[in-house]
Amino acid sequence: xxxxxxxKERLAALLPDPAEDLRDPDYIRDSLxxxxxxxxxxxxxxxxxxxxxxxxxxxxxxxxxSGGNVTPDSFVLGxxxxxxxxVERPFYQLAHDLVMLMPQVQWLRRMGMVGAxxxxxxxxxxxxxxxxxxxxxxxxxxxxxxxSASVDFAGRKGFLRLALDRKVPIVPVVGIGGQETALFLSxxxxxxxxxxxxxxxxxxxxxxxxxxxxxxxxGDFVGHIxxxxxxxxxxxxxxxxxxxxxxxxDLEKSYNHITxxxxxxxxxxxxxxxxxxxx
Amino acid sequence: xxxxxxxxxxAAPATLWKLIGDPAAYPGFLSGVTRCEPQTKGRPRRxxxxxxxxxxxxxQVGGVIEIVEFDRPQELAWVGITxxxxxxxxxxxxxxxGTEVTxxxxxxxxxGLLGLxxxxxxxxxxRGHVQRSLEALAELS
Numbered sequence: 001x002x003x004x005x006x007x008k009e010r011l012a013a014l015l016p017d018p019a020e021d022l023r024d025p026d027y028i029r030d031s032l033x034x035x036x037x038x039x040x041x042x043x044x045x046x047x048x049x050x051x052x053x054x055x056x057x058x059x060x061x062x063x064x065x066s067g068g069n070v071t072p073d074s075f076v077l078g079x080x081x082x083x084x085x086x087v088e089r090p091f092y093q094l095a096h097d098l099v100m101l102m103p104q105v106q107w108l109r110r111m112g113m114v115g116a117x118x119x120x121x122x123x124x125x126x127x128x129x130x131x132x133x134x135x136x137x138x139x140x141x142x143x144x145x146x147x148s149a150s151v152d153f154a155g156r157k158g159f160l161r162l163a164l165d166r167k168v169p170i171v172p173v174v175g176i177g178g179q180e181t182a183l184f185l186s187x188x189x190x191x192x193x194x195x196x197x198x199x200x201x202x203x204x205x206x207x208x209x210x211x212x213x214x215x216x217x218x219g220d221f222v223g224h225i226x227x228x229x230x231x232x233x234x235x236x237x238x239x240x241x242x243x244x245x246x247x248x249x250d251l252e253k254s255y256n257h258i259t260x261x262x263x264x265x266x267x268x269x270x271x272x273x274x275x276x277x278x279x
Numbered sequence: 280x281x282x283x284x285x286x287x288x289x290a291a292p293a294t295l296w297k298l299i300g301d302p303a304a305y306p307g308f309l310s311g312v313t314r315c316e317p318q319t320k321g322r323p324r325r326x327x328x329x330x331x332x333x334x335x336x337x338x339q340v341g342g343v344i345e346i347v348e349f350d351r352p353q354e355l356a357w358v359g360i361t362x363x364x365x366x367x368x369x370x371x372x373x374x375x376x377g378t379e380v381t382x383x384x385x386x387x388x389x390x391g392l393l394g395l396x397x398x399x400x401x402x403x404x405x406r407g408h409v410q411r412s413l414e415a416l417a418e419l420s
Contacts, residue, residue, distance in 0.1 A: 032338075032363070033390030033397035040336030041400070050339060051314065076337065083338040086361050 022109040025087040031111065032087075035079040042228050043072055043177070044279065047080040049235035055085075058125040058168045059238070062159050064151045064262055065134035065141040066178025068209060069099065069220040073175035074132065076231050078111060081130070090129035094121055096137055098201060102223065125166045132173070135159045141178075142187045142207035142220070148179035149270035151263045153255075154204075160241070160254050169238035172258060174265040180276050181226035182211035188218070230279025232272075234265050280398040281385045284409045289377040290420035296352035298419060299369045302329045302344075308419055310411035311404075313339055325349040328360065333408065335401050341365070363388055380416065382409050 039045040053059060066073050074093055081091050094116040099105070105113070114120050116133070124131050134140065135153040143152060151174075163170045188206035197203040211217045211224035239258065241249045273279050288295065298304060301323050305315040311334045318328040325346055332341040342362020348354050352371055359365040363386060370381040384405055388394040 030390045030394075033388045033393040036336060036338055036388070036397050037393065037400065039338065043337070045337035047337065047339075079338055083340045083362070084332060086342055088361065 021114075022106075023090065023092065023112040024110045027110045028082055028087045028112070032079065032083060035075070036083070039076050039079050039231075043076060043231040044228075045072075045076040045079075046230070046232045047076060047235070048233070049237075050080050050084045052235045052237050053081070053085070053130065053171050054169060054238060056089075056128075058128050058166065059130045059171055060121075060125065060159065060163045060166075060168050061130060061132040061171045061173050061235075062258065062262075063132060063134050063173035064153075064175060064266065065136050066143075066148065066175060067181050067226060068142060068184060068207065068211070068224065069102065070181070070223045070226050071141060071178060072181055072226055072229075072231050073178045073233055074134070077132065077173060077175070077233050077235075080233065085130075090124070090127065091132070092124050092129055093132040094134070096202070098138070098203060098221070102221075121162055122166060125162070125168055133159050133162075138203060138205050139187065142184060142205050142209075143179065144186060145179050145182075145184045148176065149266050151259050151266055153259060155255075157251050157255050160249075160251050160258070164241055164249060164254075167242070169240050170258060171238045172236040172262045172265070173233060174236065174262050174269065175231065175233040176266060176269040176273065177229045177231040177279060180229035182209045182217070182224055184209045227277060229277045230273075232269055232279065234269060236261060236265060280387065280402050280405075281383065282402060282405045282409050283381060283383040284406070284413055285379060285381045286413045286417060287374060287376050287379050288417050288420055292352040292371040292373050292378045295371055295378055295380060295416065295420055298416065299355055299371065300349075300351060302327075302331070302346070302357070305331070308412065308415040309408070310415065311335065311408035318343055323349065329357075333405075335404050335408075380413060382413060384409060 092112045092114050095113050097115055100115045121131050135156045139154040140152045186208045188208050189204055192198055192203055192206040197206060207220050209217045213225055217224055241254050302315050303317055305312045313332045313334055315329050315331045318330055328343055328345045331344050332339040340363055343360040344357040345360050346357050348356035354370055356368040365386040368383040372379045388397040
């Protein structure tokens with residue numbers, strides 16, 4: 001067994017069981033106050049169009065992702081969802097394996113975070129849950145700060161196959177401000193390739209940023225303290241791909257349609273912003 | 280936390296009741312209310328339920344509410360069935376000048392000590408909504 005294979009095996013053993021559902025509505029309810037305080041007074045969050053999410057039934061929320069490994073956009077959306085629809089409505093967030101290894105993961109799992117392993121999202125949608133996915137994942141979340149107003153899913157289309165297979169609507173969610181919570185300098189994709197992180201951890205990046213309390217922050221493995229940038233999240237109207245493109249939608253066309261809708265909204269939100277951090 | 284505001288308006292109680300007595304109309308004049316949709320069939324009455332949301336800071340809070348008092352044209356009260364613990368009450372009392380209107384919102388954010396902090400910091404926002412709602416009611420009547 002090579003060193004790489006050994007490490008991969010060891011890390012896989014550390015990952016929590018994706019089938020284990022730790023989401024706890026009572027715990028989420030008790031966390032609403034802290035979430036509301038942070039979202040309202042620290043991030044001055046503004047969530048628009050939450051009512052566009054269908055009132056019931058399974059739905060796939062598809063977001064652009066920002067903020068490094070501490071993602072205020074998903075935090076703000078989670079609060080908005082839970083206060084609007086109630087903690088009784090099942091809401092899960094898919095996360096990268098690496099996030100599932102972070103120290104605060106137990107708290108996040110009780111809030112509804114699950115590992116994005118094969119079969120997990122399908123199982124949750126079949127149970128009628130709302131599932132949030134960030135197709136751009138580690139690639140998008142570590143993009144440089146000056147590319148804040150850019151939707152970049154890196155061509156990943158798994159979310160489309162999921163929505164088509166399970167016949168659930170896609171609700172695009174567009175956020176801005178997260179990429180101002182630190183100074184993101186580079187994804188460090190060359191470094192990640194050199195260290196074979198893509199093979200070992202499915203990591204295409206080894207991000208480099210400047211963030212408190214570390215200063216120069218390489219990897220962002222244990223997170224950072226996000227700067228208090230204003231976070232704006234806009235929830236768009238649901239998209240039914242079968243209705244839009246017929247019984248067998250073309251993946252490329254569907255991908256272009258969703259990302260174009262999201263980029264247009266992100267451009268609009270970016271045009272509203274006057275100053276970094278302040279919004 | 281209890282927020283209460285009172286105004287004397289020139290209209291008669293029966294006139295004001297036309298607005299106050301139909302919660303489905305609240306988004307039209309209650310500041311911060313983003314939706315209030317009937318969840319039960321029929322006219323507003325004791326036992327009728329609505330899905331109500333109020334924008335407070337970064338979140339739209341609320342849930343399903345149920346009318347627990349419906350005493351035309353004097354008193355309408357509701358309690359929250361889902362969402363954060365909350366109650367609301369309209370009181371209309373005829374006076375020589377018209378009607379003394381009281382709007383009272385009582386809420387409690389879960390979460391222990393942090394819930395109490397959130398209660399207190401939300402109070403100015405909720406009070407602002409209540410004051411603007413009474414002003415809007417005065418204009419509409």
